[in-house]
Amino acid sequence: MRHSGRVSSSKKDRRKTPPPDPAPLPSLIDAHTHLAACGGRTAEDVRAILDHAEAVGVSHVVTVADDMVDARWAVAAAHWDPRAFAAVGLHPTHAADLDDAARAELEEMVVDERVVAVGETGLDYYWTTRSDDCADPATQRDAFAWHIDLAKRTGKALMIHNRDADRDLLDVLAAEGSPDTVVMHCFSGDRRIAAECVDRNYYLSFSGTVTFNNSDELRAAADITPAERMLVETDAPFLTPHPYRGQPNQSYCLPYTARALASVKGLDDEEMAAVLTANTRRAYAVTLR
Ligand SMILES: [Zn+2]
Numbered sequence: 264m265r266h267s268g269r270v271s272s273s274k275k276d277r278r279k280t281p282p283p284d285p286a287p288l289p290s291l292i293d294a295h296t297h298l299a300a301c302g303g304r305t306a307e308d309v310r311a312i313l314d315h316a317e318a319v320g321v322s323h324v325v326t327v328a329d330d331m332v333d334a335r336w337a338v339a340a341a342h343w344d345p346r347a348f349a350a351v352g353l354h355p356t357h358a359a360d361l362d363d364a365a366r367a368e369l370e371e372m373v374v375d376e377r378v379v380a381v382g383e384t385g386l387d388y389y390w391t392t393r394s395d396d397c398a399d400p401a402t403q404r405d406a407f408a409w410h411i412d413l414a415k416r417t418g419k420a421l422m423i424h425n426r427d428a429d430r431d432l433l434d435v436l437a438a439e440g441s442p443d444t445v446v447m448h449c450f451s452g453d454r455r456i457a458a459e460c461v462d463r464n465y466y467l468s469f470s471g472t473v474t475f476n477n478s479d480e481l482r483a484a485a486d487i488t489p490a491e492r493m494l495v496e497t498d499a500p501f502l503t504p505h506p507y508r509g510q511p512n513q514s515y516c517l518p519y520t521a522r523a524l525a526s527v528k529g530l531d532d533e534e535m536a537a538v539l540t541a542n543t544r545r546a547y548a549v550t551l552r
């Protein structure tokens with residue numbers, strides 16, 4: 264996710280206040296976060312973020328790159344701490360950076376044993392009209408096709424970013440042919456899109472948006488998604504779950520969203536957590552230490 268914009272000074276105070284710790288819910292995996300953007304610059308920073316997460320039951324995280332600098336950093340972070348895995352790729356907004364050198368470097372990085380997914384890649388039509396440095400749709404589509412092929416060649420999961428591009432995104436995946444494992448990160452579609460993803464055996468990864476007051480359709484989409492196809496993520500530092508929307512998000516906030524999913528699915532919190540974690544391990548083919 265990419266967010267920007269000015270905020271009023273009263274909102275600024277709230278933006279700096281971290282949400283309280285949720286009651287622990289073992290043993291969850293944050294399927295998509297951005298540790299560097301959460302303030303994790305050094306190995307010590309990363310350890311502190313992951314210690315905090317572990318204290319409420321979030322045992323592992325997948326830290327996701329959105330540009331080349333971030334990709335190098337994500338691989339390094341995954342080697343610093345056994346609780347972190349990495350995903351590498353160019354965010355669709357940065358698709359224009361995918362030159363020969365970037366391709367060669369990503370090919371090398373993705374085979375690293377700590378890298379569990381290719382991405383985040385996909386289509387983002389929100390920023391194309393709002394940011395001058397966002398890649399145009401044709402460039403995004405070409406880069407997306409390259410990442411799809413990379414996932415197929417390496418057997419790693421494909422981590423999809425989709426913003427305001429449901430139909431084109433599913434059409435590109437159908438035209439190129441989906442890899443074995445596709446994760447729809449921060450799933451934001453309606454019931455129809457959810458049903459199509461389930462039909463294709465994709466995983467739908469739900470973020471804090473599923474807790475928002477105005478997300479009835481997204482909760483309906485979660486309701487028709489079999490529990491076995493669901494993952495849970497923070498996309499931190501963005502998309503902090505209700506009622507802390509707008510405050511800084513980190514992996515320790517994951518239990519709030521996992522509990523919201525349990526409530527949608529009518530499952531016990533612990534039962535939901537166990538299913539989500541089993542799904543995440545299967546999707547990313549991770550062996551946990
Ligand atoms: Zn994203």
Ligand SMILES: [Zn+2]
Binds near residue numbers: 264297383498
């Ligand atoms: Zn993200």
